[in-house]
Amino acid sequence: CDVKAANVLVCQRAGQDRGVLCDFDLSYSERDRKGQTISRASRSVVAGARGTPGVLSMAPEVFNGQLPDKKADIFSFGGMLFEALYPTEANAWADNASSSKWDGNGLPVLAANVGDGAKGLLLLLLHRDPSKRPDAAGCVSHSFFRADVRALHLVQDLESEREALRAARADHARLAHEKSKALGDELQKLSSAREKVDREGKDQRKRYEDRMGELQREMQEAQQKAVRNAAAEEKIKAEQRKAQVQKERQEREIQQKRDKITKDRERLERESRDSEGQLVAKKKKLDEHARDLAKKEADLASKELKYKVPTWWFNPSGFHMPRSDSVKDAIEKFMRA
Numbered sequence: 001c002d003v004k005a006a007n008v009l010v011c012q013r014a015g016q017d018r019g020v021l022c023d024f025d026l027s028y029s030e031r032d033r034k035g036q037t038i039s040r041a042s043r044s045v046v047a048g049a050r051g052t053p054g055v056l057s058m059a060p061e062v063f064n065g066q067l068p069d070k071k072a073d074i075f076s077f078g079g080m081l082f083e084a085l086y087p088t089e090a091n092a093w094a095d096n097a098s099s100s101k102w103d104g105n106g107l108p109v110l111a112a113n114v115g116d117g118a119k120g121l122l123l124l125l126l127h128r129d130p131s132k133r134p135d136a137a138g139c140v141s142h143s144f145f146r147a148d149v150r151a152l153h154l155v156q157d158l159e160s161e162r163e164a165l166r167a168a169r170a171d172h173a174r175l176a177h178e179k180s181k182a183l184g185d186e187l188q189k190l191s192s193a194r195e196k197v198d199r200e201g202k203d204q205r206k207r208y209e210d211r212m213g214e215l216q217r218e219m220q221e222a223q224q225k226a227v228r229n230a231a232a233e234e235k236i237k238a239e240q241r242k243a244q245v246q247k248e249r250q251e252r253e254i255q256q257k258r259d260k261i262t263k264d265r266e267r268l269e270r271e272s273r274d275s276e277g278q279l280v281a282k283k284k285k286l287d288e289h290a291r292d293l294a295k296k297e298a299d300l301a302s303k304e305l306k307y308k309v310p311t312w313w314f315n316p317s318g319f320h321m322p323r324s325d326s327v328k329d330a331i332e333k334f335m336r337a
Contacts, residue, residue, distance in 0.1 A: 003076035004057040005083055056083055056094050060128055071130035074139065078125025085118050086111070102128045117144045 009020045056079035059072040083090040089111040093101060102108055106128035110119055121144040127133050134142075 002057070003073050003080060005080050008080070056080070056090060059130065061130055069130070070135065071133045074125055074133045074135070075127075075130075077139070078122055078133075081118075081125065082122055086114055089114060106132065120144065 003021065007022050009022055011018055011020055057076050059068065059075035062068045062072050079090070082093070093108070093110065096109075100109060107123050108126040108128075110122060114122065121139070121142050124132070124134050124142075125139070139145075
């Protein structure tokens, strides 16, 4: 974390001034720091990515290329505290060479006017060896803070918040356990449901494969049937064409017979008309002949009456002549014929 005075905000809480860290965009979690190393050639990059360059806000091991950890934040807190309590001495200490900042034991070389209470804490916080620096609990439990009632209250508040945090963590762990158990039960249900779905899917897949096999067999049978139907249809079409040809030939023959019958009928009608004309002419001629015979008969009858010719008489050859009535009957019989 980039712990420095510029990243501390002061606020009122429960009637007391409280400092609050901000600007965490460059911070890394403990898990993310593990297993990572940074070369000395990239110290400027580390400075930009892990804090602000300067010995008061950046631990010496971070400046030398190591990744920051909790002890690096403790050093940054010590530099911020040193600057807040003794800004002139802190800036002078920061401007010194590296060999004059720490002694042979790694303790910082502080000015003589630094108070004993603050000096004891700063010697621990600004130690060159990270392993010699205290943790956060060791910092707040130092005598420098216990001498101040406000610091004591701060420690008490921190302990209360730590207890509340422990309780919250316990509740969170309990809820996480319950949720994990619920998730386990749900996963078990999902696993059972998945197994059921897999079994149903397997059965359905088998039914689908069986159905596909049946459909393929039906398709093959349908194709074979279609081939047979096509052959039968072709045969039927050939029979239809043959029947059509026969029908057309029969229709032509029927039409020819009809034409012949029509011609024969016309011929017979003509012959009938000619025969009727001839019969009419013959009848007319017979009528004229009958009239002539009737006239001759009338003349003969008048002569017979005049000369008193007997009804029957014998000719020299021994045959008798018919009466005039017999002649008339013969004429009428001829006319009827």
